[in-house]
Amino acid sequence: MKLDITFLHQQFGKLFEGHLLEELAQVGNYMEVEEGFVLMRPGGYIRSVPILLSGSVKIMRADADGREALLYYLGGLDSCAMSLTCCIDRKQSEITAIADEKTRLIAIPVEKVEEWVCKYPSWKHFVFMTYQKRFEDLLGAIDQIAFHKLDERLLGLLNRKMKQCGCTTFTITHEELGQELATSREVTSRLLKQLERLGKVKLSRNKIELLATAIS
Amino acid sequence: MKLDITFLHQQFGKLFEGHLLEELAQVGNYMEVEEGFVLMRPGGYIRSVPILLSGSVKIMRADADGREALLYYLGGLDSCAMSLTCCIDRKQSEITAIADEKTRLIAIPVEKVEEWVCKYPSWKHFVFMTYQKRFEDLLGAIDQIAFHKLDERLLGLLNRKMKQCGCTTFTITHEELGQELATSREVTSRLLKQLERLGKVKLSRNKIELLATAIS
DNA sequence: GCGATTCTGTAACATTTGCTACACGGGAAA
DNA sequence: TTTCCCGTGTAGCAAATGTTACAGAATCGC
Numbered sequence A, B: 001m002k003l004d005i006t007f008l009h010q011q012f013g014k015l016f017e018g019h020l021l022e023e024l025a026q027v028g029n030y031m032e033v034e035e036g037f038v039l040m041r042p043g044g045y046i047r048s049v050p051i052l053l054s055g056s057v058k059i060m061r062a063d064a065d066g067r068e069a070l071l072y073y074l075g076g077l078d079s080c081a082m083s084l085t086c087c088i089d090r091k092q093s094e095i096t097a098i099a100d101e102k103t104r105l106i107a108i109p110v111e112k113v114e115e116w117v118c119k120y121p122s123w124k125h126f127v128f129m130t131y132q133k134r135f136e137d138l139l140g141a142i143d144q145i146a147f148h149k150l151d152e153r154l155l156g157l158l159n160r161k162m163k164q165c166g167c168t169t170f171t172i173t174h175e176e177l178g179q180e181l182a183t184s185r186e187v188t189s190r191l192l193k194q195l196e197r198l199g200k201v202k203l204s205r206n207k208i209e210l211l212a213t214a215i216s
Numbered sequence C: 001g002c003g004a005t006t007c008t009g010t011a012a013c014a015t016t017t018g019c020t021a022c023a024c025g026g027g028a029a030a
Numbered sequence D: 001t002t003t004c005c006c007g008t009g010t011a012g013c014a015a016a017t018g019t020t021a022c023a024g025a026a027t028c029g030c
Helices: A005-012 A018-027 A081-085 A110-119 A121-147 A150-165 A174-180 A185-197 B005-012 B018-027 B081-085 B110-119 B121-147 B150-165 B174-180 B185-197
Strands: A029-033 A038-040 A048-054 A057-062 A068-074 A096-099 A103-109 A169-171 A201-204 A207-210 B029-033 B038-040 B048-054 B057-062 B068-074 B096-099 B103-109 B169-171 B201-204 B207-210
Touching: A005 A018, A018 A103, A018 A110, A048 A081, A048 A110, A057 A174, A057 B121, A068 A121, A068 A150, A068 A174, A068 B121, A081 A121, A081 B121, A103 A110, A110 A121, A110 B110, A110 B121, A121 A150, A121 B057, A121 B068, A121 B081, A121 B110, A121 B121, A150 A169, A150 A174, A150 A185, A150 A207, A174 A185, A185 A201, B005 B018, B018 B103, B018 B110, B048 B081, B048 B110, B057 B174, B068 B121, B068 B150, B068 B174, B081 B121, B103 B110, B110 B121, B121 B150, B150 B169, B150 B174, B150 B185, B150 B207, B174 B185, B185 B201
Parallel strands: none
Antiparallel strands: A029 A103, A038 A096, A048 A103, A057 A068, A057 A096, A169 A207, A201 A207, B029 B103, B038 B096, B048 B103, B057 B068, B057 B096, B169 B207, B201 B207
């Protein structure tokens, strides 16, 4: 699909200036990916920087043994700073990026990112803002992992999911949740059951409902 | 002390172009701080971005209850991305920065950082490199906390300290080490004793020596 | 329907980490 | 010297998390 300038204006009108939108239309590559689509794997080379139009993408960190931990979500008009940092010397990715739902995005060739920083003040601002947000996200992830127990982290994770998707019911397995928390399925099940007994969630197969008492 | 252009050329000759060095000399503020000096506290406003000339600075994250965790060290000609991100809208610091030894640095007013990005390609490159390095550091911190047990993290921390200061003996208390690992003094003592029994370290009051078998 | 697969629940136990309490020793201060 | 504070060692128990093992329930493919 070719990028339409009117469409871009709807999306980015307030964020980006006109000339930048024109260039975006020229070089940007519109994509739609389904839930579960793997946008990036550790070791993969980064050729383009994504800007999300809708949907959400979860960014995970994997260790050598295949264990994983959720770092943060991308949503709204977010971009990924990890890919920004890779623009300089075409480094390999150190993270995994997976679409958490059906997601629409624009992919921008890496060489444009640096070029536009000086050409368009609005782009420079966008890049700096992106870095700042991602740093905050990473610090938040560290806070969770370093300072909170698993049950709190689990509740926190469900709350973040709620904010991300705007709904209180998630289609997800305990296994998957365990991965995002970097723990085992059994531990996750145990804690979820505990939360259910406390009236904070309602469990069924492939589904978790966050109840009002658990929302913060 | 006034900044001397010859001095700057010695330090940054290969990194920065001539005109940038001149501006650096004009607006940069040379500082020397002793070990333990607190460069930044959470909530503090960031008015300048530091570039280290020598020494090292440790960057810590504190939670609401006063617990802390080490994020990473600055050394060499490093700068702090946390302060870079704050340039846009004068945000408050979210981290603590403490000189880990006697440290010399140049403080650059935040308003110059963004201005120079477009003016000097070498500065743009420096800023992007800084972001990239700090991201890697934060990811490393997350790896440690999320995927490793305390004994491994302790050994890892001692190894990093060794690389940072270039020596194998550290003047540090168990209490302080515990803080950096976000755990208690007792646990740290226990693990250190365990490492001593394994012949990996040698302990004495206020002092820890990392033995050859523990260096990785 | 029926077997296979996936997801969940749970017990039992091991390991890791946190916390409390106290003893000891070195060295600084009086 | 004596006193006192700080840093360390360590026991003992509590809590949190990891691991193994297995059973039953839901769903899918045939």
